[in-house]
Amino acid sequence: MDLTSLHTVYVHHLKDLYSAEKQIIEAAPAMIDAASSQEVKDAFADHLEESKSHLERVHALLQALEVNPGNTKCEAMEGIIKEGSNVVNSTGDADVKDVALIAAAQRVEHYEITGYGTARAFAATLGYSEAASELQLILNDEYDADGRLDKIAEGGLLKMGLNQEAVSS
Ligand SMILES: [Fe+2]
Numbered sequence: 001m002d003l004t005s006l007h008t009v010y011v012h013h014l015k016d017l018y019s020a021e022k023q024i025i026e027a028a029p030a031m032i033d034a035a036s037s038q039e040v041k042d043a044f045a046d047h048l049e050e051s052k053s054h055l056e057r058v059h060a061l062l063q064a065l066e067v068n069p070g071n072t073k074c075e076a077m078e079g080i081i082k083e084g085s086n087v088v089n090s091t092g093d094a095d096v097k098d099v100a101l102i103a104a105a106q107r108v109e110h111y112e113i114t115g116y117g118t119a120r121a122f123a124a125t126l127g128y129s130e131a132a133s134e135l136q137l138i139l140n141d142e143y144d145a146d147g148r149l150d151k152i153a154e155g156g157l158l159k160m161g162l163n164q165e166a167v168s169s
Pocket residue numbers: 021050051054112142
């Protein structure tokens with residue numbers, strides 16, 4: 001990573017987020033298919049549409065700086081998605097699987113919250129106020145997506161996922 005200026009670190013963060021969003025968009029359809037509950041499927045599908053918009057908006061922020069996204073790969077997201085695909089490919093109780101899928105998706109959201117939060121702070125510090133506002137809007141979407149998943153899990157899915165064995169142990 002080029003550490004010559006805060007600007008170069010900011011650009012690196014945008015490229016990382018661009019790669020993360022691209023990987024998320026590729027992985028999301030399998031997550032939607034793997035979920036059983038319509039509520040979970042809908043939450044994943046709605047956020048997939050938001051993620052497509054995030055990708056375009058991060059691209060626009062890079063373009064405004066005359067930077068090409070290039071082929072920077074977000075290796076952290078690659079790992080998080082790999083763990084998620086282990087859940088996608090596993091069989092078992094449908095509710096338990098939905099809970100595990102939500103947990104996998106929330107790891108994605110939390111990574112994005114960190115990434116966009118940092119990028120927003122960098123943009124604000126650098127005086128790129130429009131970029132900072134745009135990144136704040138994306139960050140809000142990530143918080144909302146995470147909160148919606150919390151509500152679904154805590155609204156009953158977590159309890160439904162408790163099997164007898166787990167209760168008695
Ligand atoms: Fe996103």
